[in-house]
Amino acid sequence: MSIVLALPKGRILKDAGPLLARAGIFPEADYADESSRRMRFPTNHPELDVIRVRSFDVATFVAFGAAQIGICGSDVLMEFDYPEVYAPLDLGIGQCRISVAEPKDDAGQTDFTRASRIRVASKYPNMAKKHFAAKGIQAEIVALNGAMELAPGLGLSRLIVDLVQTGSTLKANGLVETDVIAQVSSRLIVNRIALKTRPDEIGAWIEAFRKALSA
Structure with a gap:
């Protein structure tokens, strides 16, 4: 079963592009084209797909397990305060x-x-x-x-x-x-249950983003 990474539309999507590249994630090119009607995009990793949703919806997709990881503004996390969401990294974008x-x-x-x-x-x-x-x-x-x-x-x-x-x-x-x-800044967020049930996979992506931040 694929890991799904939820990304927010708009300004943060553009800011996240270089970070994704440093983490070794290259979605199909039209993921960044907001005129594209597609919402789910394969990446260079067969086990990882990207979805593009409204910024306020990223946390909801992750909280309910539809996506296992995501990039989300801390404003959304503060507003919704989902206990199912864990935010291990401040990505320093979307400030x-x-x-x-x-x-x-x-x-x-x-x-x-x-x-x-x-x-x-x-x-x-x-x-x-x-x-x-x-x-x-x-x-x-x-x-x-x-x-x-x-x-x-x-x-x-x-x-x-x-x-x-x-x-x-x-x-x-x-x-x-x-x-x-x-x-406010953007955070890497993960679904807590996914982290417990798929620790190696989710942990590897957290580490990839951690390395991307220090690159």
Whole structure:
């Protein structure tokens, strides 16, 4: 039975390319072509296939055993907190942060010591709730999967919680970061049961990635 490596679409897929090569993994060329309708790709290793899925779905595929290993942002791991997933390596790619942002003109005017409830737009409902709960604030989450930066200007929410890399998108939409919840990078993740039942195979791939990081 093949080992399945789950990779996220988008920016991390491009960042992961050189790392895969250093680990000796060469999927069929169209794995990196996001216009390709294929989702599963053989590699130069007959026992290893690659699948390409949404970044938020990588952890789910691994947690439920549909993929045995994967590359996943630590933001996804923090949001879902699957006990079935083990993350042995920080791959040092896809670096960004999860931040709170608000309109530039309102920045610094919210007294969080006196606020008891606030509306926040985010695709990270669990992380956002935990962050504000630690401040004694009940966060009403407006779940959005994109276009988060529009929410404050259109009255949908007071704040947003989102991934930030350069901050240019926030700036272009009149927002500023006011708090950093967590630093984010991509991790190698494995299914814990697969690691127990196929230790030699999974362990060999963990070691291949470990060597790729030091190459």
